[in-house]
Amino acid sequence: MSFAALAAVSKMRAGSAAEKLIALAYADRHNEETGCAYPSLAWLCEFGSLNRKTVIAAVARLEAAGFLTDTGDRQGNTKQIKVYRIDLESIPKAEPSHKRNRTESGTVPKTAAEQSQKRDTDTVREPTSPKASPSPKRARSTEPKLKPFRLPADWRPTRFPDGTVAREVADRRGRDWSRAAVESFRLWAANADDKDGVGRKLDWQAALAKWIIEQDKRDGRSGNGRVGGNGSGGDRTLGAMQDFVSGGPVD
Incomplete structure (x- = not known):
């Protein structure tokens, strides 16, 4: 930085x-x-x-x-x-405020007295017909839609927020289990069908959180309590999860 x-x-x-x-x-x-x-x-x-x-x-x-x-x-x-x-x-620098306040003609805005005098001499404009305003329903956003994409090769997970189920599972299962779960997630994403919602996602971090939760449930149903490990989960303290939840090494 x-x-x-x-x-x-x-x-x-x-x-x-x-x-x-x-x-x-x-x-x-x-x-x-x-x-x-x-x-x-x-x-x-x-x-x-x-x-x-x-x-x-x-x-x-x-x-x-x-x-x-x-x-x-x-x-x-x-x-x-x-x-x-x-x-x-x-880098184009921001203009000083007194320059930004200038009008398009390059003149400094009139004083309050001059503006008041101008309003008194101006002719009253006819109110705009309501029909002249476009209907809100016709307004369309020009912002392109976000499309699902494959998991990037350099993608790294970020820290799960406190209080989320994925964070609770990761802390409870420990660093070794979490690293194994992330690796299995990467392998699955690399070989998943190239379809929206399958091998293409809008939010890969959310997909990983769901994967962590579902993997924990599968371990509970199978009774082995592990993902490429012995089920002990290693150190299950918050400190043991720093590499994973802070976006540290997971390869």
Whole structure:
């Protein structure tokens, strides 16, 4: 993380909220020594709570603006993650408030007395007919729908929230059991049918939580109490689960 990059991007005047979110994501992964960052597409989607198309479009606009420059290097198991150099000098800075308050003609807004005088001399406009307003039912969102996708090769589970069933199961069964459950989940996802709702999911973290719960139930029904283990679960304390619930090593 680069605090200098985060501070610079926080003052950025972006074309859209998505662009600023993605710029902040790259700043969060910015390496001050190399000047580069290479977060995965899946991580960018999770960081900004955005769909893939929106993230890809925002990255392309940031690249066109000169904020991101493709170095030609690639990262990841499949070498599909682009390594971008971040140019903090090219970030469009937010204008001072007195400049943003100027009108399109470039003049400073009139004083309260001048505005009052203008209202007195203006002709009264006819009220707009209700028929002129479009019906709310006709309004359609231009935001593309989020589509299910395969489990990314670089996907890593995140920490289950406190109070959830999946978190309770993971803490109770221990780190070894949880690591084995995550590995079996990865193998299943890699070989599942390439269909929406099966091998393609909208939320893989939610799918893992369901998998953990169902696996715990299957162990209880079978009586062996294990997933690739002896049923003891190892250390079942909260500390033993840090690698798993915090997104640490699971491979």
